[in-house]
Amino acid sequence: MERLYLKNYRNIKEEDLAFNPTLNLFIGKNAQGKTNLLESIYLMGTGSSHRTKSDQDLIDWDADYFFLKASIIKRTREMTFSYGYNKSKKEIKIDNNPLQKIGDLMGYINVVLFSPEDLQMVKGSPAFRRRFLNLEISQVNPYYYHNLQKYNQVVRQRNLLLKEIRANYAERKKKRDLLSVWDQQLVDLGSRLIKKRLEVIERLDILARLTHRKITDGRENLKMEYKSVLGAIEEQTSREEIEIIFAERLKEDVDNEINRGSTLYGPHLDDIELFINEVNVRQFGSQGQQRTTALALKISELEFMKSEIGEYPILLLDDVFSELDSLRKSHLLEVIRDKIQTFITSTDADAVNEIQSKYNLYSVTEGQVELSKGSD
Ligand SMILES: Nc1ncnc2c1ncn2[C@@H]1O[C@H](COP(=O)(O)OP(=O)(O)OP(=O)(O)O)[C@@H](O)[C@H]1O
Ligand SMILES: [Mg+2]
Structure with missing residues (x-):
């Protein structure tokens, strides 16, 4: 600037x-x-x-x-x-x-901002890590940002409908058909978001590991893993497979969702897990390890953006x-x-x-x- x-x-x-x-x-x-x-x-x-x-x-x-x-x-x-x-x-x-x-x-x-609150990316609730990831991807991929906005809207609408179904027993059957319309959109948009996140995590993981290794003189091995509430999702899982798993979960657990009046599956609830030498940093990392991890994540963010858009x-x-x-x-x-x-x-x-x-x-x-x- x-x-x-x-x-x-x-x-x-x-x-x-x-x-x-x-x-x-x-x-x-x-x-x-x-x-x-x-x-x-x-x-x-x-x-x-x-x-x-x-x-x-x-x-x-x-x-x-x-x-x-x-x-x-x-x-x-x-x-x-x-x-x-x-x-x-x-x-x-x-x-x-x-x-x-x-x-x-x-x-x-x-822009990449690094402030004391960034320690929360390592120590805090999953919402901090989702925010980190969403912001990171949105800046280099407007399409992701667009899908994310739409997805969040679908979650809000679907939650409203789940609450309506809970409240109105008589119309339960009719409203359930309406629910499946939202389900389709949820699964379509949600699987795109998850797939993109998997791709990006794979890259960030390598970049963060390299940085972390340098700062710790090669003593520590940092690893980032995407953890989906859908369960078995890995780097190589295709978007189609994610869609199938996602739709399946919604079907299995619809009664529970109605009782809770809330969408219980999807990228809005997913998380990133961080490990140093196979040990979970959030649960067991020392202060210093957590700080170094936050710094490594930030540096990986810089390098990732550079590789995506050609400039830092x-x-x-x-x-x-x-x-x-x-x-x-x-x-x-x-x-x-x-x-x-x-x-x-x-x-x-x-x-x-x-x-x-x-x-x-x-x-x-x-x-x-x-x-x-x-x-x-
Ligand atoms: N809308 C506003 N209008 C006027 N003043 C505001 C407004 N919002 C915040 N401030 C004031 O701006 C001041 C400076 O805030 P800022 O967070 O930039 O401080 P800082 O220099 O970063 O301090 P620190 O070193 O403590 O972080 C605060 O005293 C705050 O009350
Ligand atoms: Mg300040």
Whole structure:
């Protein structure tokens, strides 16, 4: 990203920033606006904030709209992206042309965010890992994103119908026929999502293992496995086979689903399992192992995107750099050095000192961002 203009974005009143093509450091005390700034870059890339679902939260409390405009150079051509929201209306434009749907924003400015909460990808509930995977694939594959939106809608509709059937015994038979219409869509879309996830996990698994091995001097072997609530699904399972298994499960367990009023099978409930030397990291990994795993996953994400779209995404490191020990830090630096545009926030200027010769250093104070050292 070459430039970013922000107006009334959270506590940032107005800034027009020109970035370093490699490294940008934002230093400031707590609650000054560092994460807000990274969040705005993330928003321009993914169309949603990582911290809130509501655009309303992003408007400066003293204002009634916010506006962001970013410019990037994509294969030697300059492109501009703008994102504006005023209490009733959102407007997103690429090169001044309004977009019909937010999904169309995906795939231009690719971003990878690494923040302390990412430890949850390893330690937390399956929802964190599904989110990681969905976001990762959606950024490089708009078709996946599209299917995912449709799938989620089908799950919502189907859940409503299951509850209706539960409530209305007399019409049970008639409504059950309706259910099979949703089942077909669920199975069709769901099997596509699962198949794509299997393909991507296979790639991420290799990339993450390589990184993890390097950071641990070859002592640890990381493994990622897709774990479906459908049961027996493996890398080589074809989409047709997934469809059959999926439909079968729905048939077997329909009474249970009606009782619970909820769809109990499908990719919206699947998970990724992580092992180090065959031992489950979530259950048995040490803190250090869990951190290294999170870092390896993030680096695999960068490499995966590079191989998919031909260039590295923007890397946003929110508050994590100073937390890493020297071995992990130096490994990360080796990966990003001079080839990945990186934005780092920290409260401590010393923690990020001397990391490379060319960088922009900004100080962030009460929503004001000031360039205090620049080189290019
Ligand atoms: N919509 C908003 N309007 C105005 N201020 C906001 C809005 N949303 C959040 N803030 C404020 O912005 C301030 C800065 O938040 P931010 O998360 O960017 O801090 P930070 O510099 O990353 O701090 P830390 O080092 O603690 O992570 C917070 O005090 C928060 O209350
Ligand atoms: Mg912060």
